[in-house]
Amino acid sequence: MGNGYVVPALVAVTLITVGIGFYGLRLARTTSDFLVASRAVSPTWNAAAIGGEYLSAASFLGVAGLILKHGVDVLWYPVGFAAGYLALLLFVAAPLRRSGAFTLPDFCELRLGSRRLRTLATTFVIFIGWLYLVPQLQGAGLTMATLTGSPYPLGALLVAAVVTANVALGGMRAITFVQAFQYWLKLTALAVPAIFLVLQWQADSRPAVTPPEGPTFRTATTVVVEHPATLTLPDGQQQQIRPGDELTFAAGQPVPQVAGTATDPADWLLPSTGADEQGLFTTYSLILATFLGTMGLPHVLARFYTNPDGAAARHTTLVVLALVGAFYLLPTVYGALGRIYTPHLLLTGETDAVVLLLPGAALGTGTTGRLLAALVAAGAFAAFLSTSSGLLTSVAGVISTDLLGRGSVRGFRLATVLAGSVPMVLALNVSGLEVSQVVGLAFAVAASSFCPLLVLGIWWRGLTARGAAVGVLVGGGAAAGAVLVTVLGPPLTGWPAALLAQPAAWTVPLAFTVMVAVSGATRRHVPTDVGATMLRLHAPEALR
């Protein structure tokens, strides 16, 4: 797009990340390894690191894109992404840290003493990890394509290769400092341009976000269509558009309505009403998936181990909740201002690019606009570098220890290449899906498999290995099946589409019910050391 600052910004972020990673690793061998194990990492640093790893491409790019497209109903995504940390705090944080488990499979073996359950948990860690990695690479491809005009697959391949090589060679491994840096970079990269954008909006004498006649083009715009769609023109005519079509609009002309998006001001501005039962179901299902899914994400859990004890784990989670909540105030600003300054994204279907394009569109091509656009691009790059590195490390970790059965460095490298190539192939084939939607599916699977396992494992003595295994298989399997049908299957409409696209509302209760029922039926197999395990999970540190 002719912004000379963007490429240097992306290169700088990558070099800094890789550089700190390698430099930090050398330090880690001598001192910080030890420091992590002792209490030198304060909850604030740790929380920034967790936030840095958590705020992914979906949060940085996807949420604003969804808000631009669908309006108020998708505000539940950021609320749920943040509320997930509250669920983690209430039900999991302190006992999980006290258990001493480093990964979910560790927790399974520790609590229920079953190797087979461990293998099952490993399978789900890999599935969820891959499902979560795909949208990160998608976001990378989108960012590169939007900013430098390179073809979509190139960006996805490039970032996948960089991250895989980096993790395989040892950079970015659990270095608290890198991840904490990424959090503050991401926050700055959204907050600073947001201030300028709001000032610009004031200077433009506050154009209405939802004018009664619908969004209009502020400047003469030529739109190149990238996804097929059906338009409703202002005179009521229907028009089919195909990728490659060019549409030209004059300044002040209304934006045609696109089928499947909330172009109608009232739809966008106001929540779905009682008449729309599927809408309500989808909203609740989404809330449940994000609220309960966070605790089951593989890369979130591993970071808790760096807390010295259960009390610190609690404080860390609270700070994460505050940091993540502060971040999620920002995408709404971008989504709303995008209605004014970048309405053409509704036509191209590339709404995920709104965060990247808004600074240039609103502030013009002067130095300020270009610098801020480069800053946003750097933040986006930080988002998928940190999240995908964290995920890849977790997935490769379980592959190398649980499937390859070796703890060697070579085994880990092999596992990393294996773990990195599958989502890379997948990312090339799902470019039509929204980033946040795919992430939502990963949350649904995590909420239907690991959430019941963790919650019942921590709070209920009656859980048995068989109950846990069957519950994970049925609940997680149902959610995973729904994901596969949504991503690969034929397009559906009505209730089947709603039930499969947002499955959590029925798969989470299913998983809990099955787990409790089967555990009750196999009561004889309750681990004999459950009393000692409970003591270990819940007794305060002062008594150790």
Next chain:
Amino acid sequence: MVAADDRVSARTRIVLADVVRRESRGEQLRTEHPHTELTEQTRVGEALVRGLVRAQLSLALRLWLVVAVGLGGLPWLFAIAPSVSRVTVLGVHLPWVLLGGLSFPFLVLVGWAYVRLAERNEQDFTDLIQRPER
């Protein structure tokens, strides 16, 4: 932590820690302290732990209920009373204010309350265990 607690009854505290360590290794319990019935301590200890777990769980569930009603009730409220969503605060519609802005401090507030109350539960438990025997 341990060093700071020297003034409290050391005997009971060490016993509990021993039970944790030994049981997690699967070893048989042996009587090391002639004055203490370890088995009985375990039974008493287990009852106490059950009490702690129940207290912490009910605390978590109660705060979860606060969030479930406070936030989870919103889609339902907007659905049955569409007029609520048309209310504006400083020119912004109420659903945007509640979801886009106020929900985050609300979550942090609930989390803060939980941390305080959960730590108080643990303090009560610690006091109970470390109370000198009469």
